[in-house]
Amino acid sequence: MQSKRKIRVLIAKPGLDSHDRGAKVVARALRDAGMEVIYTGLRQTPEQIVETALQEDVDVIGLSILSGAHKALFPRIMELLKEKGLTDVMVFAGGIIPDEDVPEMKKLGIKEIFGPGTPTEKIIEFVLENVPKRT
Amino acid sequence: MLEKEKVDEIKRERERWEKTTLPNWIRQCPECKSEFRNHSGMLIKRVYTPEDVKDLDYIRDLGFPGEYPFTRGLHATMYRGRLWTMRMFAGYGTAEDTNKRFKYLLSEGETGLSTAFDYPTIMGYDSDHPMARGEVGVCGVAISSLQDMEVLFNGIPLDKVTTSMTINGPASILLSMYIAVGDKQGVSREKLGGTTQNDNLKEFFAQKLCIFPPKPSVKLTTDVIEYCARHLPKWNPVSISGYHIREAGATALQELAFTLYDGIAYVESTLERGLKVDDFAHRLSFFFASHNDFFEEIAKFRAARRLWAKIMKERFHAKNPRSMWMRMHVQTSGCTLTAQQPLNNIVRTTIQALAAVLGGTQSLHTNSFDEALCLPTEEAVRVALRTQQIIAYESGVTNTVDPLGGSYYVEALTKEMEEKAMEYIQKIDDMGGAVAAIEKGFFQKEIAESAYRYQREIDEKKRILVGVNEFTIEGEECPIELLRIDPKVEKEQVARLQKLKRERDNRKVKEILEKLHYAAEKEENLMPTIIEAVKAYATLGEITDVLRKVYGEYKELIVI
Numbered sequence: 263m264q265s266k267r268k269i270r271v272l273i274a275k276p277g278l279d280s281h282d283r284g285a286k287v288v289a290r291a292l293r294d295a296g297m298e299v300i301y302t303g304l305r306q307t308p309e310q311i312v313e314t315a316l317q318e319d320v321d322v323i324g325l326s327i328l329s330g331a332h333k334a335l336f337p338r339i340m341e342l343l344k345e346k347g348l349t350d351v352m353v354f355a356g357g358i359i360p361d362e363d364v365p366e367m368k369k370l371g372i373k374e375i376f377g378p379g380t381p382t383e384k385i386i387e388f389v390l391e392n393v394p395k396r397t
Numbered sequence: 398m399l400e401k402e403k404v405d406e407i408k409r410e411r412e413r414w415e416k417t418t419l420p421n422w423i424r425q426c427p428e429c430k431s432e433f434r435n436h437s438g439m440l441i442k443r444v445y446t447p448e449d450v451k452d453l454d455y456i457r458d459l460g461f462p463g464e465y466p467f468t469r470g471l472h473a474t475m476y477r478g479r480l481w482t483m484r485m486f487a488g489y490g491t492a493e494d495t496n497k498r499f500k501y502l503l504s505e506g507e508t509g510l511s512t513a514f515d516y517p518t519i520m521g522y523d524s525d526h527p528m529a530r531g532e533v534g535v536c537g538v539a540i541s542s543l544q545d546m547e548v549l550f551n552g553i554p555l556d557k558v559t560t561s562m563t564i565n566g567p568a569s570i571l572l573s574m575y576i577a578v579g580d581k582q583g584v585s586r587e588k589l590g591g592t593t594q595n596d597n598l599k600e601f602f603a604q605k606l607c608i609f610p611p612k613p614s615v616k617l618t619t620d621v622i623e624y625c626a627r628h629l630p631k632w633n634p635v636s637i638s639g640y641h642i643r644e645a646g647a648t649a650l651q652e653l654a655f656t657l658y659d660g661i662a663y664v665e666s667t668l669e670r671g672l673k674v675d676d677f678a679h680r681l682s683f684f685f686a687s688h689n690d691f692f693e694e695i696a697k698f699r700a701a702r703r704l705w706a707k708i709m710k711e712r713f714h715a716k717n718p719r720s721m722w723m724r725m726h727v728q729t730s731g732c733t734l735t736a737q738q739p740l741n742n743i744v745r746t747t748i749q750a751l752a753a754v755l756g757g758t759q760s761l762h763t764n765s766f767d768e769a770l771c772l773p774t775e776e777a778v779r780v781a782l783r784t785q786q787i788i789a790y791e792s793g794v795t796n797t798v799d800p801l802g803g804s805y806y807v808e809a810l811t812k813e814m815e816e817k818a819m820e821y822i823q824k825i826d827d828m829g830g831a832v833a834a835i836e837k838g839f840f841q842k843e844i845a846e847s848a849y850r851y852q853r854e855i856d857e858k859k860r861i862l863v864g865v866n867e868f869t870i871e872g873e874e875c876p877i878e879l880l881r882i883d884p885k886v887e888k889e890q891v892a893r894l895q896k897l898k899r900e901r902d903n904r905k906v907k908e909i910l911e912k913l914h915y916a917a918e919k920e921e922n923l924m925p926t927i928i929e930a931v932k933a934y935a936t937l938g939e940i941t942d943v944l945r946k947v948y949g950e951y952k953e954l955i956v957i
Contacts, residue, residue, distance in 0.1 A: 334531020
């Protein structure tokens with residue numbers, strides 16, 4: 263019998279900001295919750311993130327950004343995911359993203375945005391509930 | 398030191414108290430936790446007594462303020478003679494925007510400038526670089542060339558104000574621009590006062606804004622230290638920074654130990670240039686965070702001062718007492734600010750700022766209440782500055798030097814901090830020094846572990862954060878106005894930069910950049926050539942690109 267495939271998550275840091283404390287804590291919490299987690303490291307371009315998602319065959323991408331450049335970078339990432347046919351990958355984001363930008367980000371296809379102070383438990387639950395089913 | 402008989406008597410009395418008075422109280426009112434610990438994991442006792450400081454030798458361990466080992470403060474009169482410098486970290490948008498903010502802060506009573514650069518500048522990219530998209534002027538001010546720097550300090554006489562610049566990889570470039578602005582204003586180099594952060598080691602495991610690999614990064618840091626020792630006597634060439642180590646998740650103890658170790662590494666790299674320790678050590682400066690645990694922070698600052706003095710005297714044989722001075726800037730801790738109920742951050746910042754003052758800082762930045770959400774608005778910055786002014790002028794804590802000196806608790810904690818930091822220092826020595834520890838991922842692992850533990854404690858409510866995991870407001874909406882950076886900042890900045898690139902003497906720029914390439918390959922001190930380059934309006938990105946070619950780029954060691 264084939265063992266159940268672990269959920270594969272890519273935690274990615276687009277843009278130039280170097281605040282990786284949150285991204286690393288989330289990566290580790292998801293790993294401790296039994297998921298396979300790949301962390302990109304800092305300062306990834308949208309192209310690099312999407313390429314890694316493709317190579318690593320991930321189910322979920324978590325984007326972390328605190329620099330305020332999300333409006334410039336998230337649309338490009340979502341566009342590239344579409345171009346590469348990765349439309350079934352679930353994307354969520356965290357960091358410092360003002361409330362007033364959230365609707366715009368969700369319209370791009372980002373499923374949820376987690377602000378500062380979110381318990382890791384909440385993120386784990388969210389991923390488990392929203393991970394796309396593989397056929 | 399207390400006499401043995403006296404200590405024995407106190408011990409007997411304590412034991413009696415523990416048998417008679419204490420049990421009744423614990424029965425009626427049990428303690429909330431089975432054990433009490435600070436952030437560094439040190440076990441905190443119920444009550445401290447002279448027993449806990451029985452080995453403390455006043456003259457040896459504390460001494461008088463202004464004298465070795467400086468536990469009680471660097472200056473004999475401390476804040477009775479002169480308050481700390483109120484230095485607010487500021488920068489956003491274009492150089493014009495930040496120039497305005499600087500002038501506003503000075504008019505409100507700030508006493509020193511501190512510059513926040515945007516991410517492209519920090520990473521050595523011009524504003525028109527593809528990596529800069531969406532980031533120009535967003536988290537700090539965009540500075541691509543001397544032209545921007547001239548605007549940034551327009552109308553601010555550099556001989557009347559000191560300026561701190563949070564810049565590391567490109568520190569030599571920004572300092573060169575500052576020198577060039579000084580030259581234009583007719584301010585001689587001996588008169589320029591301020592600080593370049595220029596602490597590249599901590600970048601690899603804390604702030605992580607690294608451009609070059611560790612060895613050339615240390616080389617660049619040392620270039621600035623050496624150049625300043627010879628030409629800029631009032632400049633602090635490096636601000637050895639624990640702040641980012643702490644913000645990345647380290648405990649107070651790790652912050653203390655790792656920062657001091659970076660200091661050791663810079664002293665060693667500068668001695669290798671043939672300078673004597675007393676030629677430069679008096680200009681080394683430090684930068685710490687002030688977090689939530691009030692007494693732990695005060696003990697950390699006091700221990701830092703004493704330990705550094707000992708290191709300079711015993712390890713490096715400094716003779717000049719000033720070489721043993723740990724002059725510090727403190728910033729209240731950004732990572733303690735909450736996006737929830739943001740006005741509560743004013744209270745957090747006040748407690749942290751007070752700890753810094755009771756810890757004897759020379760300079761202080763207080764965070765604004767909106768900084769978990771955005772760069773601070775003018776109103777938020779004003780409240781933050783007023784917080785310092787209230788401590789300085791209303792609280793009375795400035796009336797005496799080191800008011801907590803002699804507290805059983807504070808002295809015991811100061812000693813424990815010092816001893817445990819020393820254990821870390823020995824461990825890193827055994828590993829072969831700071832660069833070796835970075836390459837092994839030692840600091841990175843230590844910090845990631847502490848960050849994760851801290852978050853678990855919050856998630857499990859072992860650590861209460863008011864407004865976040867307790868005392869929350871259901872359906873809270875953000876009650877404050879946020880500062881947003883207009884995307885037109887990027888367009889304008891790029892246009893200005895491209896105009897400059899067209900109109901300057903490009904032949905001259907090319908020649909100087911070639912000269913720089915040659916100097917970098919020859920391992921010369923690059924400061925003189927970089928000054929020449931910025932004066933010809935070679936850009937930050939162009940200069941950094943030359944260095945990238947020679948030194949290569951750092952590839953991150955990923956540690957989760």
